[in-house]
Amino acid sequence: MTASSQEPAAPPVSGPRLRAALDGIPAYSPGRPAGQEPGSFKLSSNENPYPPLPGVLETAVAAMSSLNRYPDMSAAALFEALAEHFAVPAGHLALGTGSVGIAQQLIQATAGPGDEVIYAWRSFEAYPIITQISGATSVRVPLTATEEHDLPAMADAITDRTRLIFVCTPNNPTGRAIRRAGLTAFLDRVPADVLVVLDEAYREFVRDEQVPDGLELYRERPNVCVLRTFSKAYGLAGMRVGFAVAHEPVAAALRKTAVPFGVSQAAQNAAIASLRAEDALLARVDALVAERGRVAARLAEQGWTVPESQANFVWLRLGEDTSAFAAACEAAGVTVRPFAGEGVRVTVGETEANDIVLRVAGEFRAARGNV
Numbered sequence: 001m002t003a004s005s006q007e008p009a010a011p012p013v014s015g016p017r018l019r020a021a022l023d024g025i026p027a028y029s030p031g032r033p034a035g036q037e038p039g040s041f042k043l044s045s046n047e048n049p050y051p052p053l054p055g056v057l058e059t060a061v062a063a064m065s066s067l068n069r070y071p072d073m074s075a076a077a078l079f080e081a082l083a084e085h086f087a088v089p090a091g092h093l094a095l096g097t098g099s100v101g102i103a104q105q106l107i108q109a110t111a112g113p114g115d116e117v118i119y120a121w122r123s124f125e126a127y128p129i130i131t132q133i134s135g136a137t138s139v140r141v142p143l144t145a146t147e148e149h150d151l152p153a154m155a156d157a158i159t160d161r162t163r164l165i166f167v168c169t170p171n172n173p174t175g176r177a178i179r180r181a182g183l184t185a186f187l188d189r190v191p192a193d194v195l196v197v198l199d200e201a202y203r204e205f206v207r208d209e210q211v212p213d214g215l216e217l218y219r220e221r222p223n224v225c226v227l228r229t230f231s232k233a234y235g236l237a238g239m240r241v242g243f244a245v246a247h248e249p250v251a252a253a254l255r256k257t258a259v260p261f262g263v264s265q266a267a268q269n270a271a272i273a274s275l276r277a278e279d280a281l282l283a284r285v286d287a288l289v290a291e292r293g294r295v296a297a298r299l300a301e302q303g304w305t306v307p308e309s310q311a312n313f314v315w316l317r318l319g320e321d322t323s324a325f326a327a328a329c330e331a332a333g334v335t336v337r338p339f340a341g342e343g344v345r346v347t348v349g350e351t352e353a354n355d356i357v358l359r360v361a362g363e364f365r366a367a368r369g370n371v
């Protein structure tokens with residue numbers, strides 16, 4: 001008998017061993033695409049309805065002629081442009097494949113099994129996914145009845161295991177943004193060794209002057225990191241480029257955890273060109289903000305409760321009518337974003353698309369009474 005034949009039989013192999021932390025992770029569900037029929041619209045992903053800003057397409061196409069080359073891994077030109085635009089040191093910047101990529105890097109850099117990540121709920125649906133991937137534990141703090149972050153409760157939830165706190169302002173999907181007094185009172189309660197990530201993906205749409213620019217807060221607090229993206233106001237969702245502003249050593253940790261060459265040269269150049277087209281950007285954002293006001297006002301006239309949105313979408317808490325409302329929109333040619341049993345998020349898009357939603361919303365109320 002050989003030595004090996006005396007060993008206990010190995011359990012049957014069913015495939016590569018995967019980390020148990022991945023079990024039960026909810027799949028990220030992207031907004032449904034627009035229908036196939038002409039005149040169908042997609043209001044399900046908070047995208048910008050406008051085409052790329054002037055000069056952006058040309059620079060992106062030009063970058064394609066060097067597709068055989070890797071992008072500039074140090075993103076020197078984009079960092080220089082961002083540093084100048086936002087008046088921050090280039091060393092405080094980090095780039096990622098969208099701001100969701102950076103959010104994931106931030107968790108990788110701070111939390112693992114046994115650690116806790118706090119965020120409001122409902123909020124951006126990537127937070128639970130990227131937290132679970134890391135093996136850390138999600139601590140979800142329910143929104144208030146007015147669809148806002150419950151910051152005192154979030155501060156109460158901090159323990160000695162807390163490593164990172166996401167603060168999403170304006171909040172996806174409710175649109176509510178956090179005002180200065182509440183946010184600074186909260187930050188004052190967070191221990192210096194806990195990272196607070198101010199996720200400002202929709203910052204450019206904010207018009208409430210009492211809502212602070214996260215960069216103000218980052219400047220005076222080493223444990224605050226600001227996340228921004230080119231995907232929303234800048235209209236580059238397809239390019240996958242976002243950035244963080246954070247003090248050393250957080251910015252350095254982000255550079256360590258980045259996927260090498262993750263942001264293409266076309267994306268880097270498109271981002272620079274978008275920063276340069278600021279006048280056109282501001283005009284488009286103003287138009288979307290005006291349209292947001294029109295949509296919210298009409299919905300309110302119809303009798304809906306619409307939380308004041310500072311982003312490029314509105315939130316309707318439809319509860320058990322959520323799926324029926326989303327289906328009615330889809331039947332009328334517009335896909336929206338339902339969160340089953342909770343509510344529907346509707347991106348402010350093309351006027352024609354917004355008008356369809358308003359018509360459906362009016363009919364829905366008329367048919368169902370007080371929803």
Ligand SMILES: Cc1ncc(COP(=O)(O)O)c(C=O)c1O
Binds near residue numbers: 045097242
């Ligand atoms: C709050 C929030 N943060 C981050 C993102 C990610 O955006 P991106 O990865 O395209 O930069 C989104 C996208 O929907 C979002 O709503």
